[in-house]
Amino acid sequence: MSLPILPFLIPLVGAALCLAAWRSPATQRIISLSAGTLALAVSIALLVRVRGQGIQTLQLGDWPAPFGITIAVDLLAGIMTVMTALMGFCVNVYSLEGLDRDREKAGFHPLYQMLLAGVSGAFLTGDLFSLYVMFEVMLISSFALIALGAGKRQIGGAIKYVAINLFSSILFLISVGLLYRVTGTLNMAQLAVTLGDAPASGAVTTLSLLFLVAFGIKAAVFPLFFWLPDSYPTPPVPVSAIFAGLLTKVGVYALIRMFTLIFVQDPGLTHSLLLVVAGLTMVTGVLGAAAHMEVRRILSFHIISQVGYMVMGLGLFTPLGLAGSVFYLFHHIIVKTNLFLVSGLIYRLGGSFALADLGGMLRRSPGAAVLFLIPALSLAGLPPLSGFMAKFLLVKAGLEAGRPLIVAVSLLVGLLTLFSMTKIWSEVFWKPAPDPVAGVALPAPLPASWRTFALWLPSCLLAGLTVAIGLGSEWAYGLARDTAHQLLDRQGYIEAVLGRD
Amino acid sequence: MNLLIALLAGTLFAVGIYSILRRSLVKVILGFALLSHAANILIFTSGGLIRDVPPLIPLGRDRPPEIFADPLPQALVLTAIVISFGITAFLVTLIFHANRKLGTDDAASFKEDGP
Numbered sequence: 001m002s003l004p005i006l007p008f009l010i011p012l013v014g015a016a017l018c019l020a021a022w023r024s025p026a027t028q029r030i031i032s033l034s035a036g037t038l039a040l041a042v043s044i045a046l047l048v049r050v051r052g053q054g055i056q057t058l059q060l061g062d063w064p065a066p067f068g069i070t071i072a073v074d075l076l077a078g079i080m081t082v083m084t085a086l087m088g089f090c091v092n093v094y095s096l097e098g099l100d101r102d103r104e105k106a107g108f109h110p111l112y113q114m115l116l117a118g119v120s121g122a123f124l125t126g127d128l129f130s131l132y133v134m135f136e137v138m139l140i141s142s143f144a145l146i147a148l149g150a151g152k153r154q155i156g157g158a159i160k161y162v163a164i165n166l167f168s169s170i171l172f173l174i175s176v177g178l179l180y181r182v183t184g185t186l187n188m189a190q191l192a193v194t195l196g197d198a199p200a201s202g203a204v205t206t207l208s209l210l211f212l213v214a215f216g217i218k219a220a221v222f223p224l225f226f227w228l229p230d231s232y233p234t235p236p237v238p239v240s241a242i243f244a245g246l247l248t249k250v251g252v253y254a255l256i257r258m259f260t261l262i263f264v265q266d267p268g269l270t271h272s273l274l275l276v277v278a279g280l281t282m283v284t285g286v287l288g289a290a291a292h293m294e295v296r297r298i299l300s301f302h303i304i305s306q307v308g309y310m311v312m313g314l315g316l317f318t319p320l321g322l323a324g325s326v327f328y329l330f331h332h333i334i335v336k337t338n339l340f341l342v343s344g345l346i347y348r349l350g351g352s353f354a355l356a357d358l359g360g361m362l363r364r365s366p367g368a369a370v371l372f373l374i375p376a377l378s379l380a381g382l383p384p385l386s387g388f389m390a391k392f393l394l395v396k397a398g399l400e401a402g403r404p405l406i407v408a409v410s411l412l413v414g415l416l417t418l419f420s421m422t423k424i425w426s427e428v429f430w431k432p433a434p435d436p437v438a439g440v441a442l443p444a445p446l447p448a449s450w451r452t453f454a455l456w457l458p459s460c461l462l463a464g465l466t467v468a469i470g471l472g473s474e475w476a477y478g479l480a481r482d483t484a485h486q487l488l489d490r491q492g493y494i495e496a497v498l499g500r501d
Numbered sequence: 502m503n504l505l506i507a508l509l510a511g512t513l514f515a516v517g518i519y520s521i522l523r524r525s526l527v528k529v530i531l532g533f534a535l536l537s538h539a540a541n542i543l544i545f546t547s548g549g550l551i552r553d554v555p556p557l558i559p560l561g562r563d564r565p566p567e568i569f570a571d572p573l574p575q576a577l578v579l580t581a582i583v584i585s586f587g588i589t590a591f592l593v594t595l596i597f598h599a600n601r602k603l604g605t606d607d608a609a610s611f612k613e614d615g616p
Contacts, residue, residue, distance in 0.1 A: 129577055136584045140591065147595050155599045156611025162595060163521070163529060166588060170536050173581055177544030180574060 003046050004058045004071045007081045008121040010039040011088070015113035028109040029096060035113055036092045039120070040085040047078035051479075055486070055496035057126065065126075065497050066187035072126030072497050075483040076326060080123040080253055083333045087245045088116040090337065090458035095238035097454040098344050103149045103236060111148070112242070115141035119246050123253060126497055128176055128186040131254065135172065135218075139165055142247060146235045157234035164227040168217035175210040182207065189497035191262045192490050200265035208263035208270050215258065219251030221311055222280040225304045229288060232303070233296035233353070237344030240296060244303055245337030249329060252310045256325065259314060260487045267317055275315030279406050282308030282413040289420040293355045295343045295428070298420055299336070302379065305413060306332050312410060313394055316401045322484035324393030327476065331378070331386040331469060338375040338462035342368065345455060346428055351443045355424070360433030367456070369429045374463040376425065378470065380418035386469035389477065506546050513539035526596045526606040533592060537585035541578045548574030 014035025021027040050056055050073055058071040073081070092112065099108060118138030125131050143165075147158040180186055182203050183194045195204060217224045228248070232240050255274075263270055285305025289298045306328070313325025343353065345368050350358045362369045378385035381392075391414055398407035446452045469476050486492065513535050520532025548571035556572035558565050600606050 129580070133580060133584070136588075140587060143588075143591055143595070147598070150598070150602070152602045155595075155602050159526070159595065159599060159608070159611070162592065163533075166533055166592075167521070167536070169588075170533075170540050173537075173540045174543055177540065177547045177574070177577070180544070180577075181547035186573075186577075 002058050003042065003049060004056050004073045004124060005060075006042045007039055007046060007085060008117055008124055010035050010042060011113040011117035011120065014039075015110045015117060018110040018113060019107075022107075025101070025104045025109075028104075032092055032109045032113060033089075036085065036089040036116075039116065040082070040089050043078070043082040043085040043120075046073060047075075047082050050075055050078040051482075055493060057497050065499075066185055066190035069130050070126035070187060070189070070497055071124050072189070072493070073124055074493060074496075075479070075486050076253070076256065077123045079326065079330055079479070079483065080249070081120050083249075083330055084116060084119045084123065084246060087242060087333060087337045088112075090462060091238050091242045091245070091341070093454050094241065094341050094344065094458045097451040098341075098348075099236055099238050100149075106148055108145070108148060108238075111141050111144050115145065115242065115246075119250055122250050126188050128179070128188060128191070132169075132172055132176055135250070136169060138247070138250065139169060142243060145239045146231065146243070148235070148239070150234075154234040157231040160227050161231035164217060168214050171210065171214040171217070175207060175214055178203075178210070179207050187497070188257070188261060189494045192494050193498070195262060195265060198265060200263075204263070205266050205269060208258070208266070209273075211258050211263070212255070212270070212273070215251045215254045216277070217251075218248065219255055219311070220248050220281075220304050220307055221277050222284050222304075222308070225281070225285070225307075228304060229292075229297055229300040232300040233294065237340065237347065241337050241340035241344070244299065244340045245333045248303055248307055249333055252307060252325075252329065255311065256314050256322075256487065260317075260322065261490055261493060264490070271315050271317045273315075274311055275403065275406055278308045278310075278312035278315050279409045280308075281305065281311065282409060286413045286416040286420065290416055290423070293427075295346060295353045295355065295358075295424060296340070298424060299339050299343060302339075302417065302420070303336060305417065306336070306379070308413070309391070309394055309410060312406055313397065315406075316394075316397050316403065318397055318401050319481070319484045319488060320393060320400060321397035322487055323477065323480040324390060324397050326483045326487075327386075327393055327480040328390040330476075330480075331390045331466070334462050334465050334469070335375040335378050335387065338459055338466070339372070339379070341459045341462070342372045342375065345371065345459065348443060348446060348455065350428070355427040357434065358428045359431045360429075362429040364433075371456075371459045371463055372425070372429065374466055376421040378466045380421050381414045382418075384467075384470045386466050386473065386476070388470065389473040393477070393480070502550055503546070506542065506550065510539045510542045510546070513542065524608050526599065526608055529608070530589065530592050530596060534585070534589055537581070537589075541581050541585075544574050544581065545578045546574075 014031055017031045018028045056073045059065055060069040115138055118134050118141055121134035122131055143162050146161050150158050183191055220228045282305050285301050288301035292298050310325045310328050313321040347353055349365050378387040381387040395407050517532045517536035520528045551570045554569050556570040556575055603610050
């Protein structure tokens with residue numbers, strides 16, 4: 001079977017098998033974990049092949065491009081697929097113990113595998129309409145996951161999430177329809193050929209901005225992000241961890257794909273707008289993080305702020321800027337998922353997500369403190385962790401591109417990110433535990449069993465990866481730089497998909 | 502004809518967006534249904550409005566006639582209709598569930614911050 005489609009097929013088949021094993025959550029867990037491991041292995045193999053041999057393509061049903069559906073895997077798609085499989089695996093391990101049994105019986109595993117299938121498919125596809133379909137697969141799975149077992153306090157967040165993401169899908173659909181009218185094709189490579197480098201007509205620029213809004217809602221940029229802090233803190237920890245790690249990044253990936261391959265005709269307008277949006281996103285996100293006092297809400301605002309950094313690299317539109325974006329993408333996926341998993345640990349140890357109710361955790365669990373510190377400091381950009389290199393690349397790219405304002409904004413936002421991370425640290429770990437409310441006992445300390453091991457292992461693995469990327473950032477930068485060059489080489493992508501002619 | 506369809510799509514968009522912003526969640530569902538109908542009409546129209554010619558190759562020939570209906574937008578619309586059908590079904594269930602939990606379908610009654 002051809003390698004490029006396997007990272008999509010394996011979770012899909014896993015979901016079907018989990019549905020077949022509906023009555024036995026234990027079997028579902030085994031199927032889910034096996035599918036996750038297999039998908040991880042296959043994605044890494046795919047990335048290695050793309051690194052060695054260039055863009056891999058596959059025409060479904062052997063219909064020639066641009067008439068059939070193309071699977072086109074370049075370095076960016078390969079990296080994102082590996083990240084999906086890795087995060088899918090880690091959160092899956094966490095959910096063995098971190099998810100309550102009722103939700104697991106209500107169909108968590110099939111939905112989870114479908115989510116991973118949709119996300120992988122979105123990265124792998126080379127055709128706009130199958131991107132829409134994959135977005136929908138991912139979206140519907142996420143709707144069901146966020147509403148799974150929702151009680152009175154979670155249903156509001158779920159409905160907001162569903163409504164706004166549904167609206168963004170409809171916007172995407174409209175944009176796709178209008179783009180077809182203007183160009184006559186929906187294959188990404190063919191679109192790149194048809195729209196070309198020529199100066200854009202008003203119609204094409206309008207379409208590019210429509211796509212910007214549609215993907216911007218998914219990616220949570222300013223001023224389209226207000227659904228995120230209201231909905232991400234509400235579902236159970238594994239669900240919010242996988243959402244935080246992957247879903248907004250699919251929107252960022254789509255933005256990068258559209259604005260490096262297809263809509264490059266008017267960078268003075270589109271990419272400058274992206275830069276402005278990036279700056280505003282960074283600032284509003286981090287101000288929101290500084291204002292709130294509940295762990296997951298603070299982390300959700302950080303997602304928004306860090307998405308601003310990724311879009312900044314795209315807006316700069318230079319090889320170094322795009323390399324910074326790509327580096328930031330994979331650094332941030334790891335760090336964000338890890339932080340949400342650690343927030344789950346904090347909840348299990350401390351009984352609450354609110355900063356006012358927590359405290360003294362450094363003494364009770366120094367392991368959790370270390371597991372929090374590593375991704376938190378990486379997010380804030382301290383060397384030698386991965387976040388430092390990511391921010392450094394973007395700052396350098398901004399200075400070289402002659403955009404001092406956005407560089408100043410990004411540095412200031414980095415400082416405020418550090419402030420909000422140390423806020424969480426001092427409130428949760430450093431300050432003495434608050435006097436217990438009468439009659440409410442603290443949760444029992446976690447027993448040392450293999451089940452608790454499932455809670456700690458993913459965080460340790462991801463923290464180790466953060467340190468490894470930070471220390472080995474020369475290698476990681478090499479990968480990011482090659483990805484950026486491949487992204488800017490539109491002709492290479494076109495030739496790989498459509499063949500030379 | 503194009504003008505008529507454009508006005509139709511525009512009206513559906515307007516009514517749909519107005520309905521989404523209502524307080525009653527049932528109206529929100531109807532709004533989304535109308536919006537997806539409008540988007541589907543838009544995609545269908547993007548293939549050109551051709552009368553009386555199906556998107557098929559006639560019997561015995563190996564290429565379509567000079568003027569023929571573009572099959573790709575029709576396939577896209579079919580896919581989009583199926584997707585929005587699934588989403589509407591889910592949305593109805595979600596609102597029903599919300600109504601049971603909250604006792605009302607008023608969107609102003611959400612309380613968040615739950616783990």
